[in-house]
Each structure stands twice: as structure tokens, then as C-alpha cells.
Amino acid sequence: MVSEIRLFTESTFLEEARNYQTVLSLRGVAVNIEIIEKLNARFLRFNPEIALCVDDQGLHLSANGMKMQPDWKAEIPRLKRASIKSEMIARACNLAEKPSLIDATAGLGHDTLLMAHLGAHVSLIERHPILFTLLEDSKNQASNDPFLNNIVSRIDLIFADSEQYLSQCVAENHTVDVVYLDPMFPQRDQNQNTIKKQAQVKKQMQLLHMLLPEDGEMDLGDYLLVLAQQIAKRVVVKRPRLAVFLNEQEPNHQWQGDACRFDAYFSTKIIE
Template identity: 65%
Template sequence: MRLTCWYTQQCVDQLNDLRVRLFTRGVEIDPQEVALINAKFLRLNPELALVLDIDGLSLSANGMKMQPDWNAEIGRLKRATLKTEMLARATQANDQPRLIDATAGLGHDSLLMAKFGAKVTLIERHPILFTLLEASYERAQIDPFLASVVANITLVFADAEDYLEQQYAKQQKIDVVYLDPMFPQRDQNQQRPKKQAQVKKQMQILHLLLPEDGEMDLGDALLLQAQKIAKRVIVKRPRHAVFLNNDTPQHQWLGDACRFDGYFCMNSTE
């Protein structure tokens, strides 16, 4: 994989480090120095690219740029309680479980679970998204509030299905596996995909980086693997989406727009 990287002069040192990191992950970058990276520049350069500037590492496309902005989550994390956060209740995050987030995304759910005390292993297989998460993780380590939260998070660059299979082979004990598949497009009755409101800019750009490809992110195989090793598997779904693998959960936590399906696996590795 090869990708343009727009950068400003003050970021030369970070660029060299980025080049090495991505090369070890199978990505080559084409560095292009520019004087100023602003909204006009991004509109004039709409192709998918990396951006390295005073805001850190971002991904840009179609006149926008995005990054997993963990600092922007601080307000939510400070307000979060078990009463207000279904995810924390579903995963029993306050019991400090050993938890695998097998579908990392932007890492916001991992942050929330880690805030409540869960020891989270966050898995991401795409080299660009993993590197963006890594940059957010490093920035969070120097924030007075986030530092104690991300101390509960471990980042792993791996294919989640392979990683879960490895844990099974090693007979690892896992309390919770959390799944949030990226492309749950079909409703409960297997009808055609419904028209969706415009996705937030972060997800628009992620969909360009991670285009839907057959069963790429539908999560059926992940559910099967997770059920082999975890005492509890929690799956985040849109309110009317089909069950993963057509497997009816033992319990559901229902919200207005989404739900959490719970699978309790008493025969998991002990």
C-alpha cells in the first residue's frame, strides 16, 4: 500500500518516525511538504492521504481530515456513570474484566470501558488506522486526565480473528470480548439496506480507507471465535440490525438508536 503524506516543515522529525513505523506495517508513504495545511488546501487535494501538521497525524479526503481524537472524549468520560452508559453495564467494565475490543474503530468505546477499570486489549488490523490509534494513544499518555485511562489499554496490531484463535490455542482466560462491526447494513427482516443519514465526517473518511468488501466487517466469524474463549461476548448493533451469525443473544440492552447483544458462554476456557 502506498499513500501520500502531506506534512509541514515543523513535523520533519515526526515524519521520519512515521515513515519507519508504516514501512514495518507494509505501507510506503510519499512525503509532500507544504507550507500550510488548511481547509482550502484540503478541498484542492481531495484524494485520500495522510496529514502530519500541528494537530498531529490525521487522515484526509474530500476536503476533510480526521483522527481518533481521544482528547475530545474527555467530557464524556468525566460525565460517564454506570447509569448513563449501557456499554459499561453490558461489559461489566467496573468489575475490571480482562477485555478484548476486537473491532477497534476509533477507540472511543475502548476509552470508555478503560475509564471504568476494564483492562482492554484493543485490536486493529489496518496499518493506517492502527497508526492513527497509536498516535492518539501517545498523545493521551501526556494528558493529566487521560493518562490514567489509557494505562488500562494495550494496542495490538493484528487481525482480530487470528488473534482470538491464538488466544484459544493458548487457552487464555478472557472475561469479555466486545464486537462493534463496522458495516451492519441490513435490518432485522433482511430487507434492502435502509437509507442512512449522512455519516459523520470521521466515518465518511474511514469508509474510504476501509471499503465494505463482502463479509469484511460483518463480524459473524468474530462472534464464533469470541464465543470459544470469553465468558461474555457483547455485540453493539443498530437497534434493528440482524443478529451476528443469526445467533439470538441471551440478553439485550436496548437504546434508542443501538442495542448491545449479550452472549454468555459458560463453556469458555477456564
């Protein structure tokens, strides 16, 4: 887990940078602000180490000449095209029923945004302080957008470790309609049973892989499935099309796409 990081900004945005510094320090990350003359592509190329930066668009993660943020405003065209009937995730998560839903594997929050748009009330769980702060900043910006405002009002960001959060739900007998899992790191190939990386990784995911720890074993989320099944009427797992089942557990139902699939596990313990 990153405990210290540099933050680049121009003097114009120093106040905003200090606000992020304060927030991250409360979450256990020491931020060293460096004021630079011009935050541009050339500067980022000459400063390839992982860092944060602040400009007129808010907080970004940067590395290897790139910068990224969970840009929820950029998802608006996709959201406007989406419908309950057209989205496989909507059928898998039964979004027509406007469920209470826990997204225990936050990533950049794009799936959560889509599910909230299609009617779900989502608790989005993220344990990494930097990624959580990036998500928080994206939600705050989205709250000021006329199209996104009502959507993000159905999203609760929760700064917590998903395993601990789900364990607490189990202990308190707290139930939800759906738990959604989309393990971030590369999956085991169904035929070879080995860890394989996709040939083309999007810029955003490249930076996330640099930020987030893999702790030796890839974060496949097997343990999350076991916990989720104790509190949810259904657990939905997004997988690459040929990946093995999470926790080697065969689902009750599947929705298959060209590149990915959704495995659903229906509870026999939770009363409707």
C-alpha cells in the same frame, strides 16, 4: 489494503512526518512525503484524494476536504459525565467488575476509551496499519494528558487481525472476561435483510469507510462471534436497534437504547 499513500506536511513538521513514514514502512505501507507551504482547509479541498497529513496535532487521515484522527482528548467531557450506572455499555460488559476485555473491532477506539475509564483492562485489536498508527498516535498523545494518563494505561494496542488473534487465543486456551464487538460497516436491516447505509454518516466514519476494505461482503463480524464465544465469559455485540442478530444467533440478554442495543452471549463452557 492501502500499500502506498501520500503524506502532506509543512517543513516545520518534517521530522515528525519522517518518523511516521518509518513506522508505517515497517507495517507495510510506503509513505511519500510532500512538503507544502500551508496545510489548511483550502489545500485539503484542492487535494481530495485519500492521504495522510501531519501538523502540530499529530497524524491525520484526510480526504474530500476533511481530515480526522481518533481524537481521544476530545472525549474527555463525555468521560467526565460517564458512570457505571449511566452507561448502557457498562452494564452490558459488566464493567463494575473491572474485567479483562478484548475489543476486537477497534474503530476509532472511543468505546475502548470509555470502557477503560469505567474500569476495564482492554486489549484493542486493529489490523489496518494506517488506522493502527492513528490509534497509536492518539494513545501517545493521551498519555501526556493528566486526566487520560491513567485511563490509557489500561489499554493495550495490538497490531493484529482479529480473526487470527482470537483463533490464537482459542488454540492457546487463553480466556478473558469479555469480548466486545462493534462491526463497523452498514448492517442488515432486520425487516428487509439488506445492506443499508445510514443517512447521516459522521465525518470520521466517512473517512474510515474510504480507508478500510469491505472485500465484497460487508464486514459484519459473524465469524468473530463464533471465535469470541470460545474464549470469553460473555460476548457483547453493539448493534443498530433494528439490525438482525450477528451470525443469526439470538443473544442471552439485551440492553435496548433509542438508536442501538447491546446483545450479550453468556458462555456455558468457561468456568467462573
